[in-house]
Amino acid sequence: MMAEIYDMLPKYLQISAYLRELIERGELAPGAEVPSERELAAQWKVARPTAAKALNTLRQQGIVHSRRGSGTYVTDRSALMRENAPRYGPPFAEDDSVTVLEAAVVAAPREVAEAIGLPRARAVIRKALSISPSGSTTLITSWYPVEFADSATRLLTLERLPGGALRYLESVIGRGPAVVRERIGARLATADERGYLALPSPAAVLVVHRTCRDADGRALEFRTAVHPPGHWVIQQEYSTSSAADSRR
Missing domain, CATH: 1.10.10.10 (Winged helix-like DNA-binding domain superfamily/Winged helix DNA-binding domain)
Structure with a gap:
């Protein structure tokens, strides 16, 4: 067969x-x-x-x-x-209400610089707030190497990019993510996060860090998604070595 x-x-x-x-x-x-x-x-x-x-x-x-x-x-x-590769698409659903809060070239925090190996201390930031039809909110902050600012100029606009910023970047530079690494943890929300997500103080949040690299290991994006309590849904689908065995 x-x-x-x-x-x-x-x-x-x-x-x-x-x-x-x-x-x-x-x-x-x-x-x-x-x-x-x-x-x-x-x-x-x-x-x-x-x-x-x-x-x-x-x-x-x-x-x-x-x-x-x-x-x-x-x-x-x-x-x-x-198994992570198919999950690198847009962070928002099509029917989500999305507001881009910030899009600029700024100084990169050390965590971001280390995550994507920035050769310089500046990076492109895009911060957006998403509200789903059910009312759940997510704060997404995406970082990109500063050299993309000249070629992928729409990263610096306060507009929602069709298909997501990473898809747009891929269409401009001709390289897409081949390796996606995610880390998931929980912590207390910062003051800014509490403000954007309308949370009391203190409040726990779920944080998902995601790093995307191309086939040559070059960083494309570092993203942080902050989810408030009560709306934590994470679904993963894994392929294992048995999948290869079953095809023999």
Whole structure:
């Protein structure tokens, strides 16, 4: 059955799916070199651009990465950590009421600078307040490397960007997130957060930190989402190694 499904896919997707299975089964371990474009083209009897497209598909998914002048290798983070990847979309639902509170180039806090490896002490900030139809509120603060200020100029406007700021950034620079890392914790709200979220003092909040990097490990966004008490909903869906085993 799986072979029949593969046959229906474009050739480059057949190749990338085959390589992905090798990685998930451990036949290509983290750090191992994957076949080159030339080797894949010969093995699959396809043109070099088709083989290159297959490798680029895996690269965009964060499963492999390239080293200049060397080759393409399985990422150390393992393809099985990919469960976060589909969750990097817009932080707001389409029917949410969103107010962009701040959009500017400012001094980056140390936590932000360390999270995305900023070479300079300044960054682009976008802060927004979202209110869902049910009345739940979320305060979202997103940070971007300051070099994006010149090319992705709409990051500095107080407008809601269709598809979200990260999607907009991807359309401008031609690079999207391949690795997404999230940390979740609880703490007391700051004075500013209490003001935006209309909370008493003291008040506990749920905080989600998310860092997005491209296939080469370059930071694209660091986001903090602050959720007030009473509206904490986190849903996660995980893929495990057994998923690869079940396809054999």
